[in-house]
Amino acid sequence: GNSVTQMEGPVTLSEEAFLTINCTYTATGYPSLFWYVQYPGEGLQLLLKATKADDKGSNKGFEATYRKETTSFHLEKGSVQVSDSAVYFCALLSPNTGNQFYFGTGTSLTVIP
Amino acid sequence: NAGVTQTPKFQVLKTGQSMTLQCAQDMNHNSMYWYRQDPGMGLRLIYYSASEGTTDKGEVPNGYNVSRLNKREFSLRLESAAPSQTSVYFCASSVGQGPTYEQYFGPGTRLTVT
Numbered sequence: 577g578n579s580v581t582q583m584e585g586p587v588t589l590s591e592e593a594f595l596t597i598n599c600t601y602t603a604t605g606y607p608s609l610f611w612y613v614q615y616p617g618e619g620l621q622l623l624l625k626a627t628k629a630d631d632k633g634s635n636k637g638f639e640a641t642y643r644k645e646t647t648s649f650h651l652e653k654g655s656v657q658v659s660d661s662a663v664y665f666c667a668l669l670s671p672n673t674g675n676q677f678y679f680g681t682g683t684s685l686t687v688i689p
Numbered sequence: 690n691a692g693v694t695q696t697p698k699f700q701v702l703k704t705g706q707s708m709t710l711q712c713a714q715d716m717n718h719n720s721m722y723w724y725r726q727d728p729g730m731g732l733r734l735i736y737y738s739a740s741e742g743t744t745d746k747g748e749v750p751n752g753y754n755v756s757r758l759n760k761r762e763f764s765l766r767l768e769s770a771a772p773s774q775t776s777v778y779f780c781a782s783s784v785g786q787g788p789t790y791e792q793y794f795g796p797g798t799r800l801t802v803t
Contacts, residue, residue: 580731608788619693619779619794620732627788665731669788676747677792679731 578603578673582666582680589656589687597651597683599640599666607668609633609642609649614663614682623651623664656687691715693795695780701801702770710765710798712780720783721763722747722792723755725776732779738763739786770802 583598601609608627612620624633629644638653649666666680696711714721719740724732734747738757752774754766763782767774778798783790 617796619781619796620792621794622791625788625791667732671787676734676737677732678748679733681729681731 578607578668578670578676578678580666580668580678580680582664582683584681584683586684586686589685591658591687591689592655593687595651595653595656595660595685597664597666597685599649599651599680601647601649601666601668603647603668603670603672603678605670605672607670609640610667610669610677611638611640611649611651612665612667612679614665616662620665656685658687658689661685661687693780693782693793695778695795695798697798698796699799701803702767703803704771706770707766707768708770709767710778710780710800711762712764712795713762714780714782714793715761716782716784716793717760718782718784718793719760720786720790721757722781722783723753723763723765724779724781725749725774726779726797727776735765735778770800772802774800775802776800 579602610625611623613623624635626633626642632641663682693714722737723735736755738744741760780795781792783792
């Protein structure tokens with residue numbers, strides 16, 4: 577079956593620290609991988625995506641590389657800001673299951689000044 | 690630009706009551722979705738509508754019904770609410786299905802069933 581496992585939070589970092597949020601997946605076929613971000617009181621927004629192995633998605637200083645050999649899609653940012661405080665969700669989209677999204681449990685990030 | 694709107698924002702129901710959650714999008718998207726978000730479980734797909742006139746079950750459809758009223762609107766109905774349906778419900782829409790098409794989410798409805 578399809579599933580996503582991401583590191584549990586909450587994560588608290590100081591401003592300008594390096595961020596890594598781990599994400600691994602199990603999927604049938606060749607899924608696409610996504611990171612979504614949820615700011616307080618809002619719905620989810622797409623942060624970045626990668627549709628095939630070795631692709632790197634990037635947006636707003638965040639990056640993630642689709643690693644098929646380790647079934648991973650870890651999110652990284654070199655220097656976080658207070659405005660990055662949010663909940664981050666890793667997700668996969670599998671064409672083998674009607675293009676349904678499967679989400680991880682979410683990782684809460686708080687960045688302190 | 691409103692995007693995806695949901696009503697109500699909050700709702701408290703007693704066990705056995707019924708209600709309909711409303712969702713509308715103004716982006717001319719073909720596909721619409723209903724998710725629930727529970728602590729420690731991420732988002733799970735309840736139902737989706739790939740295009741106007743079609744609906745399909747997702748991962749957790751039991752206890753829910755949906756109606757794709759027209760291209761803009763996709764409602765979720767709880768016929769007899771249960772405490773296990775306490776959750777935050779998100780509606781989403783996309784131009785089409787597949788990895789090329791980003792899903793846009795509404796702000797959510799927080800439902801409590803007592």
